[in-house]
Amino acid sequence: MSALGGAAVSSTAAPATGLSAGYPLGSPPAAVPKDGGRAPPSVYARGPAVRTPLAPAKALAMDENTASLPSKGRAAAPLADAASLMKGVPAMDIFVQYERAFSIQDALDQHAALAEQREVLMEIGRNRLRVRQTQLSFAELEVEEALDSTRAMSAAAASDVQRVMQTASRVRAAVRDLRLASRMRQTEQGVVNRHVALADAEIEKSRQEMTSMKEVIDDKSLVLATDDSQPAPSTPVDADGNQLQQRYKYCTNCKVGGHGQRFCDYFLERPSWRIYPNQKWFEDEKGNEYHCPLGKKxxxxxxESHFSRIAIGRPGLERACVDEK
Incomplete structure (x- = not known):
């Protein structure tokens, strides 16, 4: 009795677990009826494990990992090659900008420099667009190759989830590279167009300046500058004998120094003032050049006060003292 009693006590203290309780996996099912009945048959079912679909987050992580793996024919190599080629192509920078010219030769030289700069920018732009177009073509070929490999996938390969995920990630990566290459091509085209437009605007400013110089040179109302000891020149008249009138007021920068150019800039802010070009007047024994209005008008x-109706100094001061100040 004591042995049987001990066995009874031990069986009561330690409930049966595992296979001794009749459960196939060594542990009771998650939900066992309290009334002692059997659990549903699905709890005890045995068979091959069913592959569940991947969660979106896990699929995305697998896509990123697969895309980072080296793959023959991927567009990553063309993209990297295009980036390295772009480093060797000069940038679209404008170094020569329009500046106000006070002589015919300076205006011609500036216009030639601006026109040459535009040609250089056009050549640089063509090279940069050629690289971007090559990059875009490689990306398009990669997308076509990825789609062809997807269409040629066999039924056995299509049943392999890992293989399908790798193929899908390759297609996504190819499309992503194609989108990036297309956006970079459009951006580069916009940069080229913007810089060429800026160069054209600078050339137009120079052209308008030369046109204005041509108009003021043809003005016949100006007279020659003479010394006080010489008689005043005759006033120009038209065919009817009427005195010619100036259409504009003219200022000339004779490069004396000081505030002469600043005064010219202030006068030119007014719509009634125009630049009258200068020319070389003479050169002294030290090689210093002196300038005067074109034609000594x-x-x-x-x-240069000898050629100006408006003096920038006060009467009574010597010219050398004024120039020094």
Whole structure:
């Protein structure tokens, strides 16, 4: 009795687990009826494990890992090659900008420099667009190759989830590279167009300046500048004998120094003022050049007081003292 009693006590204290309780996996099912009945047959079912579909987050992670693996024919190599080629192509920078010219030769030289700069920018732009177009073509070929490999996939390969995920990730990566290459091509085209437009605007400013110089040179109302000891020149008249009138007021920068050019800039802010070009007047024994208005004409303002109707110094001061100040 004691042995049987001990056995009874031990069986009561340690409930049966595992196969001794009749459960196939060594542990009771998650839900066992409290009334002692059997659990549904699905709890005890045995068979091959069913592959469940991957969650979106896990599929995305697998896609990123697969895309990072080296693959023959991927567009990553063309993209990297295009990036390295772009480093060797000069940038679209404008180094020569329009500046106000006070002589015919300076205006011609500036216009030639601006036109040459535009040609250089056009050549650089063509090279940069050629590289971007090559990059885009490689990306398109990669997308076509990825789609062809997807269409040629066999039924056995299509049943392999890992193989399908790798193929899908390759297609996504190819499409992503194609989208990036297309966006970079459009961006590069916009940069080229913008810089060429800026170069054209600078050339147009120079062209308008030369046109204005041509108009003021043809003005016959200006007279020659003379010394006080010489008689005043005759006033120009038209075919009817009427005195010619100036259409604009003219200023000339004779490169004397000081504030002469600043005064010219202030006058030119007014719509009634125009630049009258300068020319070489003479050269002293030290090689210093002196300039005067073209044709030694008398203009409304010039920093060379002999050719100016408006003086920038006070009467009674010596010219050398004024120039020094």
């Amino acid at each position: 008398l203009v409304d303002f010039a920093d």
